[in-house]
Amino acid sequence: MEEAVKEALKELRLENDEVEIEILEEASKGLFGFLGTKDAKVKVTEKVVPEKRAGRILQQIFSYMDLEVEINTSDCDDYIKIDLSGPDLGILIGRRGDTLDSLQYYINLSANKRAEKRVKFIIDVEGYRQRRQETLSRLALKLADKAKRKGRNVVLEPMNPHERRVIHTALQNHNEVFTYSEGEEPYRKIIISPKK
């Protein structure tokens, strides 16, 4: 029986907790070990575990890209963080993180396919998201200062919802400016305005 399951897992390239096993026929040693011996029959059904599927899909993508990437997954309550590290991973970040965002969007779709319970994934490469957040917060404070000094609106370049949120949050409790967004995605941008 165990052997039949092992065999099936190997063929499906899945791990124990990614399948449901149903025993169709028990193995039988037969009489005296030679009369009527029977192999066990099991039915193995895939049960999608998004975090496992995500790791496997990423590994496959990186092998097609000839990239050596270490994948670390951590559970953060309402989402799963996937940290990627390795040499020359700049191409996974792309311009202003657009490759990283595409990869993250793709994994959120593909890893959750046929999953009973969807999981949200956030992917980072070598701490890029953290660094970008710090850069954006600093930029926000600098531009708030400019808006205040010149007494007029400062218009930022278009940003995605996540980056806009970082700016709004950074200036949320600012005494001298307020922020709002204008325009349609993907060209929506933030305006920093001095309080009168």
Add this chain to the structure above:
Amino acid sequence: MKELVEFLAKSLVDNPEEVVVDVIEGDKAQVLKLKVTSDDMGKVIGKQGRIAKAIRTIVKAAASKKGKKITVEIV
């Protein structure tokens, strides 16, 4: 790069065995034509082409590493 596009599409669609990628070699660029069943079209294109854009961005990154210019068309 053909294998990458095939894999990216297969992991999204309901009929992976129907995914076909044709390669058209140009002088400077390579065009990859991705074919899926009509039921699966939405799964590789997405609202406002968001999924198609993500696939193209990933493939472009992979191609840039190999110094190639590649376009992905969905037909």
